[in-house]
Amino acid sequence: MTLGHAHFGYFTLWLCSLLGLLFILTGPVWGQEREDAGQRGDKHAEERVAADKPAGEDAGLERDVTAVDPPKRDDDPVGWWIGLAVLVGLIVFSGVVAMQPKERELEEKALAVSACGGVAGGKVAVFGDIHGNLQALEAVLSDIKQRGVSSCVCTGDLVGYGANPNECVQMIRDLGCPAVLGNHDHHCTSAEPLDKFNFVAAMSVLWTRDNLEEEHKEYLRKLPLVCEGENFTVVHADLSSPQDWSYVLDDETARTMFEDMRKPVCFIGHSHSPLAYVMDGAGKISVGPIGDERIESSGKYIVNVGSVGQARDGNPAAAYVLFDVESLSVELVRVEYDVEAAQEAILRVDLPPRNARRLSGSV
Numbered sequence: 001m002t003l004g005h006a007h008f009g010y011f012t013l014w015l016c017s018l019l020g021l022l023f024i025l026t027g028p029v030w031g032q033e034r035e036d037a038g039q040r041g042d043k044h045a046e047e048r049v050a051a052d053k054p055a056g057e058d059a060g061l062e063r064d065v066t067a068v069d070p071p072k073r074d075d076d077p078v079g080w081w082i083g084l085a086v087l088v089g090l091i092v093f094s095g096v097v098a099m100q101p102k103e104r105e106l107e108e109k110a111l112a113v114s115a116c117g118g119v120a121g122g123k124v125a126v127f128g129d130i131h132g133n134l135q136a137l138e139a140v141l142s143d144i145k146q147r148g149v150s151s152c153v154c155t156g157d158l159v160g161y162g163a164n165p166n167e168c169v170q171m172i173r174d175l176g177c178p179a180v181l182g183n184h185d186h187h188c189t190s191a192e193p194l195d196k197f198n199f200v201a202a203m204s205v206l207w208t209r210d211n212l213e214e215e216h217k218e219y220l221r222k223l224p225l226v227c228e229g230e231n232f233t234v235v236h237a238d239l240s241s242p243q244d245w246s247y248v249l250d251d252e253t254a255r256t257m258f259e260d261m262r263k264p265v266c267f268i269g270h271s272h273s274p275l276a277y278v279m280d281g282a283g284k285i286s287v288g289p290i291g292d293e294r295i296e297s298s299g300k301y302i303v304n305v306g307s308v309g310q311a312r313d314g315n316p317a318a319a320y321v322l323f324d325v326e327s328l329s330v331e332l333v334r335v336e337y338d339v340e341a342a343q344e345a346i347l348r349v350d351l352p353p354r355n356a357r358r359l360s361g362s363v
């Protein structure tokens with residue numbers, strides 16, 4: 001796992017404090033040195049003038065000495081530097097303190113890997129990015145039931161964008177389904193700034209903050225960032241730094257994540273596009289759509305399970321993955337659902353219309 005922003009904040013605070021301290025401690029010495037330098041300047045000027053001047057030219061000596069006078073203490077810029085350093089330190093300190101508790105909380109969560117409790121053998125349904133889309137979630141759960149799936153795991157983002165966050169969270173809670181925290185879950189249940197969200201996503205988060213019941217918020221806040229089963233890991237975003245909500249969209253990020261994986265397969269979400277990164281025994285990485293993948297013991301697999309309620313791969317159908325814990329195979333499932341009903345629900349509660357349009361399959 002890599003260090004996050006909080007550690008950088010600690011370092012910045014430490015550095016500023018140290019600089020401020022150095023300025024304060026060395027200020028008197030510098031002041032003394034400048035005074036001594038001034039006095040030396042006086043003496044040299046006196047000697048120079050004394051050597052040059054003809055007898056009786058005291059008035060000329062006074063004029064020349066004034067010309068090489070050291071700066072007065074009142075003009076000394078050291079005091080300004082100390083003030084500036086203290087001021088910068090205070091500004092950084094206040095900024096770090098303001099954002100620290102939440103970041104530290106998330107970092108601690110990232111280190112505390114939970115067990116994906118209740119996941120038995122056989123087939124496991126892995127799904128996420130439900131985003132408050134009740135129609136899509138109902139269709140997926142119905143499909144899962146018909147397939148005789150033994151258990152399920154949720155990759156996070158139960159809420160945000162859709163019109164039914166309460167119902168969706170309640171359904172996952174009723175299932176007793178282990179779940180991890182998504183970035184929308186986190187921001188919809190906290191007062192954190194939304195500067196990393198685009199306008200439409202931010203408006204959706206604000207709506208969800210206003211409409212999500214407190215007991216569901218409390219449930220989401222307690223979700224872990226990472227959970228592990230016997231041979232798999234579940235996380236919403238990049239496993240290497242889950243609290244930073246980075247996307248895994250290139251080989252370089254995937255390679256770093258492969259290095260941090262303790263299990264052969266890691267299920268993620270976040271991008272809303274199903275795909276699989278595979279690293280073979282020789283370290284070669286390939287990426288492609290999820291077929292009927294058989295997990296080879298020599299390789300590692302990052303499987304993005306797509307999105308139940310906000311598909312962004314051009315296919316409006318809900319997506320989830322079936323993972324066979326015994327045969328170690330992965331299969332992508334697409335489920336048609338009543339997209340129009342989900343769109344109408346979004347428009348009815350005055351969420352951004354773009355949330356509805358996107359359900360039609362526009363990326």
Ligand SMILES: [Fe+2]
Nearest residue numbers: 129157184270
């Ligand atoms: Fe999402």
